[in-house]
Amino acid sequence: MADVVERLTDKLTDSEGPGTRRRRGRRPSGEDTRAALLAAALEVFGEQGFDSATVRGIATRAGVDAAMVNHWFGGKRGLFLAAIQAPFDPTALIDAAISGDPDTVAERIIRVFVTAWDTHRSRFRALMRNIAGNDSAAATMRDFVFNAVIRRVTDTIGVDRAELRTSLCASQLIGLGMARYVLDLEPLMSADIETVVAMIAPTLQRYLTADITSAG
Amino acid sequence: MADVVERLTDKLTDSEGPGTRRRRGRRPSGEDTRAALLAAALEVFGEQGFDSATVRGIATRAGVDAAMVNHWFGGKRGLFLAAIQAPFDPTALIDAAISGDPDTVAERIIRVFVTAWDTHRSRFRALMRNIAGNDSAAATMRDFVFNAVIRRVTDTIGVDRAELRTSLCASQLIGLGMARYVLDLEPLMSADIETVVAMIAPTLQRYLTADITSAG
DNA sequence: GTACCATTTCAATAGGCGTTGAAAATCTTC
DNA sequence: GAAGATTTTCAACGCCTATTGAAATGGTAC
Numbered sequence: 001m002a003d004v005v006e007r008l009t010d011k012l013t014d015s016e017g018p019g020t021r022r023r024r025g026r027r028p029s030g031e032d033t034r035a036a037l038l039a040a041a042l043e044v045f046g047e048q049g050f051d052s053a054t055v056r057g058i059a060t061r062a063g064v065d066a067a068m069v070n071h072w073f074g075g076k077r078g079l080f081l082a083a084i085q086a087p088f089d090p091t092a093l094i095d096a097a098i099s100g101d102p103d104t105v106a107e108r109i110i111r112v113f114v115t116a117w118d119t120h121r122s123r124f125r126a127l128m129r130n131i132a133g134n135d136s137a138a139a140t141m142r143d144f145v146f147n148a149v150i151r152r153v154t155d156t157i158g159v160d161r162a163e164l165r166t167s168l169c170a171s172q173l174i175g176l177g178m179a180r181y182v183l184d185l186e187p188l189m190s191a192d193i194e195t196v197v198a199m200i201a202p203t204l205q206r207y208l209t210a211d212i213t214s215a216g
Numbered sequence: 217m218a219d220v221v222e223r224l225t226d227k228l229t230d231s232e233g234p235g236t237r238r239r240r241g242r243r244p245s246g247e248d249t250r251a252a253l254l255a256a257a258l259e260v261f262g263e264q265g266f267d268s269a270t271v272r273g274i275a276t277r278a279g280v281d282a283a284m285v286n287h288w289f290g291g292k293r294g295l296f297l298a299a300i301q302a303p304f305d306p307t308a309l310i311d312a313a314i315s316g317d318p319d320t321v322a323e324r325i326i327r328v329f330v331t332a333w334d335t336h337r338s339r340f341r342a343l344m345r346n347i348a349g350n351d352s353a354a355a356t357m358r359d360f361v362f363n364a365v366i367r368r369v370t371d372t373i374g375v376d377r378a379e380l381r382t383s384l385c386a387s388q389l390i391g392l393g394m395a396r397y398v399l400d401l402e403p404l405m406s407a408d409i410e411t412v413v414a415m416i417a418p419t420l421q422r423y424l425t426a427d428i429t430s431a432g
Numbered sequence: 433g434t435a436c437c438a439t440t441t442c443a444a445t446a447g448g449c450g451t452t453g454a455a456a457a458t459c460t461t462c
Numbered sequence: 463g464a465a466g467a468t469t470t471t472c473a474a475c476g477c478c479t480a481t482t483g484a485a486a487t488g489g490t491a492c
Binding site for chain 1 (some may be wrong): 470472489
């Protein structure tokens with residue numbers, strides 16, 4: 001009898017500390033479990049990549065049971081897709097950057113990239129981690145970069161060796177993303193956007209327009 | 217009785233097909249299990265990264281039991297460390313590249329990088345995969361890049377904003393490595409070394425010596 | 433040739449993973 | 463306020479993981 005009372009009062013009087021076990025059943029309205037899971041997923045996938053991240057770990061960070069991942073997203077993969085789903089259309093941004101004065105196209109491209117990545121840091125971080133750790137994801141990303149970016153640029157700017165040029169641009173942008181968002185390499189990580197644009201735009205412009213003389 | 221004979225002949229007459237079960241005990245000398253494990257580990261870690269790669273998978277590719285990983289390397293982590301252990305001293309290469317005519321230092325740096333990565337493709341691929349999927353590995357790599365590369369360069373070349381300049385160089389080299397070795401982005405993946413040097417060396421040279429006018 | 437040692441496979445261990453179903457608790461609707 | 467639907471936790475499942483110890487086998491030294 002005393003045992004039952006003790007356990008009951010334990011449950012009822014426990015404050016909301018980190019080790020506290022939640023009561024079962026539907027939570028009071030106002031707490032959005034789905035949103036909490038999405039936010040936690042973005043963080044954890046960004047830190048660890050898809051494979052290393054665990055459903056249990058994400059749920060714990062969200063302060064929620066792991067079974068909620070299945071209830072709201074149908075599973076781990078569904079949660080990942082929902083978390084990285086871009087809230088904007090990248091192709092529109094790319095089109096806007098490409099059209100316009102060809103002499104300053106590099107500046108627009110790098111500005112679009114850094115602005116987008118700075119705003120959705122965790123999202124792109126999660127994408128990068130997933131790409132680097134997963135062969136099929138890398139292939140998907142490579143095909144996207146090639147068709148949605150490289151081909152578009154080469155169609156617009158009429159130069160020789162178009163694919164070599166744009167893959168060089170891609171390498172600089174990927175490296176910038178790795179250094180600034182994944183490796184947190186200072187001072188590049190904290191440099192303001194205009195400094196980054198001023199330093200890297202000439203590189204892209206050269207890759208796009210310079211004469212290529214050596215064989216290859 | 218017939219059963220026993222059948223099973224015996226099975227074991228004795230089975231050719232060395234893929235599904236064949238090996239006999240126990242010490243193998244005939246000449247086959248180097250340790251080396252086979254190292255080679256397989258380099259491949260699999262390069263393809264999947266440390267966490268996703270499995271001891272069983274590596275052992276299977278090496279044609280050996282998973283327990284051999286513990287016997288020879290003490291465990292999964294030991295095998296990884298043994299596999300990525302560089303057979304050359306990177307600091308010596310970096311020193312050699314940095315010393316010499318400052319006007320062509322960029323050319324030497326990029327040549328050393330591409331030559332080394334081309335030769336040890338799987339090794340660097342494994343490193344990259346591990347970095348991208350693991351926070352502490354990323355921190356280790358960042359500190360190495362900073363202390364062994366950036367600080368060395370800034371000490372040798374006397375310019376302002378030395379750390380920003382060298383982190384920009386690092387971003388281009390990292391991006392080149394990702395594109396050429398991890399993402400397999402054509403035509404950069406297959407471009408010959410001299411083409412890569414000719415295209416990227418001016419970028420590094422500019423990052424190292426150009427005037428930086430904008431604020432940051 | 434026999435005892436010993438190094439090498440290898442097999443079987444079993446404990447632990448983590450994603451996922452599932454039932455029970456509990458709240459909200460909504462009538 | 464009672465009935466039903468929705469949300470949540472708990473407990474358990476099956477699977478896969480790295481690791482370990484015992485048994486088996488080939489080589490080696492005497």
